[in-house]
Structures are given as C-alpha cells and as structure tokens.
Amino acid sequence: MTYPSTLDAVRVDHPAPDHVPRDRLVDIRFALGGVPNDLVDPYAPSGWLSGPDIPRLLFSPTVPGEPGNPFAHPAGSWIVTHYADIERVYSDNELFSNKGTAEFQALIGETFPSIPLAIDPPDHHKYRMFLMPHFGPARLKLMDDDMRALVNEMIDGFADRGEVDIAWDFGRIYPVRIFMGLMGFPRDMFDQFLEWEWAILHSNSFEPIAAALRGVVDFLRGFISEKEKAPDDKLVSAIVHGTIEGRPLTGDEKIGIVWFLWLGGLDTVAATISQMFRRMALQPDIQDRIRADRALIPTAVEEFLRTQPILSSGRRAKQDFEWHGQQIKAGDSFQCFNPGGNFDPERFADPRTFDPARKPNRHMTFIAGVHICLGAPLARRELRILLEEWFRRIPAFRVKPGADTSVHPGLLSIRNLPLVWDV
Amino acid sequence: MKIRIEKAQCVGNARCHAVADHLYPLDAEGYVATEGFEVVEGEEKLARNGARACPERIIVVLDEDGTQSWPPR
Known part of the structure; x- marks a missing residue:
C-alpha cells in the first residue's frame, strides 16, 4: 500500500466556496481512518500533514457525486493539522462554536441538543x-475496586489458556460493562447497545443509522421515564432527579444528556485498548519497559493516548475573521485533525518515538478546551487499572501467528486481535 | 510570578492537579482547592504548565511585573 506523501498528491479541483483559495483544496480521506493498514505506527502515513512546510489551513471540499459521510458539512471544511491551530479551534470560544456537533438525532427529526457537547459557553x-462530579477523581476512586475486580475476573477466564482475542473478548466488553454499571443500564442490553452504536457511527448509510437512532432514543426515553418513577443510586437516575441552577431538568435536557453519554460511553475505550495491545504486541520493547518498571504505567497510558488519536472534532466559525492570511466566513466548518496535533514536531520532541515516560504530554486525544472529554478521567483510570493487573498476571505476549493485524487508524479500529503467551 | 484561580468557575477536570498535584490540590469533590498562590522559585514552569492544562482557562498566570501571561486575552 502506498500513501500520498506530498501536498501535490492530495490536491483536488472540486467546487469550493469563493473565499477559499484553490491552492488549499485537498482530499485527505487516506488519513481519516477509513482505510486499514498494517504498520506498527498506523498513524504514520499522515505524519507529514503537520510538517512545518504544510500550509496552516487546508480545505476539504465535498467530493461531487460521492455520498460520503452524511454528517459532513455540504460546503466542505477547513482542515486544521498543526497543534497550535487545533488548540485554538478547540479553545477559542469567541470565534468557534460547537452547535450542531454530533447531532445525529436530527436525522430522525429529533430537536433536542447533545448535552453538553453541542452547547456553547456560557x-x-x-x-x-452538573455532570463532572460523577466523572471526577473523587467519585472515580470509589469505583477502583469494582474495576480491578472486573479486570481480574475477565483475566481469570483466559490467563491459563495462554490466548485471548483482546479486541473482541476484552476491549469490546470491559469499558462498556463499567459504563453500563455506572449509568444503571440493564446488563442484557449489552449486545443491542453495541449493535446500535455500530450502525450509528460506522455504517455510513442513512437507513441503518436512522433505524438505530430510533431504537436508541425510544429506549432511552423509556428508561428515563422508568427512573422517574423508580429512582436508584445510578447516574441516569441522578440526572433525571437532579437540579440545574435550582430547577429540575427539562425533558429535552434529560434526553439530551443521557443520549450524549450513551453515544460517548461505548466504543472509545474499546478502540483504545485494542490499539494499545496491538502496539505492545508488535513492539515488544514497550512491554519490556513497562514490565520492568510498572511505575511507568500512568505516563505510558498518556503516550498510548497521544499516539492513538482515535477521533477528531470540529467547530463552526461564529463570525468573519482573518486567520493565517485567509479570510474565514461566519458559518465555515473547521475539522481538526488530531493526529496532526499529536505528532506535531513543533510540540512534541521525536513525535514518532513511543516514549512511555514522556512528560509533559498534553495531547489532543480527549480534545481540548471546555469540551474536553467528560469521561477522560474514567478512561484514564480504566486503562491504568487494566495495565496494572495485566502486567501483574500475564507474561510477554505476541500476536497469534497468522492473525490479521491490520487496523483502521481511528475509532473503527480492530474487530479481532488474538494474542498468545507461554503458559 | 503569581497564580490566580477563578475557583468558583472550576468544573473539576482536574488537569492542573494531574500536572502538579502539590501546587493544585483538589477538595473532596474533586474541584481545585486553592484560589491561587505565589510561585516559589524553580516551580514557574510547572505552575505555568498546570495553568495551561486547564480546559476552562480559569487559572491566570501573572508575571513579576503584573502582566497576565496566560490565558491569552
């Protein structure tokens, strides 16, 4: 497989808004995770996009005649690939808005917003x-024992076999079980939840997305009304019975919050776990270093997160302004390219080297600014506890001979990844 | 150098604490527990990194001459 490695190789000549210079038009779909590869560092092919010689603002016009992503902005998007610029898009609330982001529910005629993601300051x-106390360090500390017990129960199931499909039989299950427990969702909805989520995020076609959205939203509305009648000590119940600024939540706020947590809680950590173990299996010196010094686990978790930016986010310009000599118009769409930021040589020394001790390591994998991932402290904790127990119990591991190790460098990630070790 | 924190605006991301736990202690609920401090010599960089890590940008860095060097106005 060869990848484009120069700007000229990705230039296109599609229609674009008049204020966008023609020499900025590119098609970088090769870098967006849709195409699997088999590299140890699967994000390497797009590394040049954050190089010092690449213009600070590129523009991805809609490709004529291609259905593509049903949620893409019809006029196309500015593409932001350097750390400092990505940070500005995520952090400058005067210029950039998050209204409408990830509002899949609009496709089935629902008008509630995704809360808090699609809500601008103030x-x-x-x-x-309202939500942070349920995801902050103090609350999470109380979950440590349960997380550790779950990891160990799952490891018990395969430690003596010397083999596990880390993607399907572990990564897919562990974070979702924790999330469902936190929210108070019935455990028997597990397969249905993942099926709906897969359709919404990965099917890229209208019919299955709409059907899954209908299913989720109807289920969540029913679940909310159940909790209104019969409260428990879980998060959905706390949301439904909570108050914001001294008043109860509106119906739109309840569904908007529960829906958005549902969307964000399911497969992000799963994708991260699969890619993390793939990297360690293909590059055993990372395993060796962590096994020799387990105090490295917290910084190693950050380095896995930095080198595996599974998703990126976007914003809309709130007003006309000039940036890097370009005219920006109110309403313009901006897509940040987090792998660009996380591997930007201006920000990270030796960006392609995996350094389990790297510090500071303020990557963009959880986004930045006020919309930084609400579940980030939970995700970090899940990953840290997993690695602590894994290295305590499982010896050096490798990919099962003959197994397919290709990966989509993004949220879609890996379906199956069998690992083996000596028993 | 001085750090000033708009404590009431803290939502509890705890990124400052992750960068420098002794400079940015948290209360029992996980919110920042200080309204600011005088930075001791040798800890300027750490204090600044902690301030920059705040997604809400409520940690203000005041340089010796009183100018605000973070967040950008």
Missing part, C-alpha cells in the same frame, strides 16, 4: 458543573 458551564 450555557455549557452549568451542564459541565
């Missing part, structure tokens, strides 16, 4: 204040 603040 309103955003009250939702974040």
